[in-house]
Amino acid sequence: MQTIRESIPAGDRPAGTGNKKKNKKLLLKRNLFVYLSLLWPLLHFAVFFIYVNFGTVYASFFTERLDGTLYFDHFDSYKEVFLYLFNRKSSGMMSFRVFTNVLSLMALAFFVNLPITLAFSYMIYKKVWTSSGLRILLYIPSVLSVVILCLFFKILFSGTGSYNTNIFTVLTHFGFSNEFIIKEGMLTSAETAWWAIMIFSVWAGITGNIIYFNSTMSRLPAEVLESAELDGASETRQFFSIILPMIWSTVVTMSVTTVGGCFSWFMPAQIMIGEDMAATTGAGTIGWVIVSRSTAGNRFGFTSAFGVVVAILGGALILGFKTLLEKFGGDIEY
Template sequence: MTTRKPRSEALWGYAFIAPTGLGLAVFYLWPVLQTAYFSFTEWGVFGGHTWVGLENYARLAADPEVRQAVLNTVTYTVLGLLGIPVAIVFAALMNVPGLRGAGIYRTAFFLPVVTMPVAVAMLWRWLYNGDYGLVNQVLAVVGIDGPNWIADPDTALYALVVVGVWTSVGYNLIIFLAGMQAIPKETYEAAALDGAGRVRQFFSITLPLLSPTAFFISIVSVIGSLQLFDLVFVMTGSGQAARANPAYGRLQTVVQLFYERAFVTNDRGYAAAVVIALLVLIAALTILQFRLQRRWVHYV
């Protein structure tokens, strides 16, 4: 009787997780394995594929366009992490007891998160326009002749980072605000009795206790930034229209390169190699973040 009951409970457990496990296997694991296989093949114009071994990866290592796309993506990812301290500061300001209109502020900050990425890209494409964009019109009031932000190689990537930070601050702010509200108030009261002001409490209590939340946000932010596609695609287009942009080389990301190879030039085997390389890059950076987090926790 003691052995049948655990077996029965285990069977029921497997039965409950079977739908989710089957969905993950069919819609996630199998496509990854299939893409990995296709990365070792070459596709014909009318379909069909032949095994070419490591040829696609050899092309990948020697392709300067891939190196530039990886550099652009990593730069965007690193600069996009600046949105984390911005979100922490705004969350701390909104966590002040008795703040009037806190719900309105949360809604205003979170609105870009729930807005469709295409709408966000179209809005900022208009704002950044070099001829009639609102950004340059505001700069012209103070006598500054603004550039064509998306078409200028010196400003294109940084302008894209501003849009990415703007769209991510709301989500990060809500998570950090929840983490701050979970900190016991007694901790702040004890610190206040010891003479610690709000600034000292923020750096000595809030930030250390928010480190797990910041770690989670950093993981999500890095993975999301490395998969950047929709903003660039809507702002610059694809194919010849995108390549006509003088800043095309500074804006192309790894996912956009995958799209170009897979659906524009129909080089699907090479495109599969590109996306597998991106998967390896994401895994490597995630592992690096976990190791840095362990060292941080040990240091703290």
């Protein structure tokens, strides 16, 4: 006669004492693994976000004496920041120009780089006859080091006094006759240095977001575009009436991150122009000022106050920019 225990399937039988201990050990190991895995990101957040940001706000109210001691200077550092912000004071690289430079980078990123990026992404998505060549050409700046790109661009736009072959050597055959630019290049003059930086920003800035936009377009329902083509919609009409509204959330996200990144943009200008020429050429940026003054090891109270003011004003600007963009397009699901 079959016993009741034998009639119960093995998987449904109550676990014995040995199995309970084994399950507890497995549960303990799993919880330990989860907690230890969360420890590093939490530690990283505590040190590099909470400590750094609160430490920056705290340091903005102090100034270092020559003997290394600190004294509380109230809002003097903030007052000095606003003197620069409203063009009442200027010294070295730090001037009102750093703010206008960043604003020009933002305008360039949104009104020039973004439309060009969308246009090239759409061409690759539609597989026009030049799409393969465009894909290779536009992806090159994305895979090369920024140092290599800056070196190539510096050689290209430097004068004949430094390099015998550059873009101005070619332009002289087409009637270009500015002797100073031909000899010294665009990166040494206060009138042309920032324009050279802007040209570099267009050349190197239109490639990064192509991957995101092209990937988003490739997920769009093919039947929607096929229906539009049957109705006689042109490629331009399809882009503005179908493609752009359907990928608008991606456009908003990439626009906000690109425009917001202009606050910390400085490395290409630093590599091509250098610290010594930053003030004379007027090519400084907010990120460059903060990095330069932080590495110099002095006036950290002013640098901290400068960072706090930029964070507050920049955050409000980016938030307003994001809100404005979101009003132009709804949330389309497909």
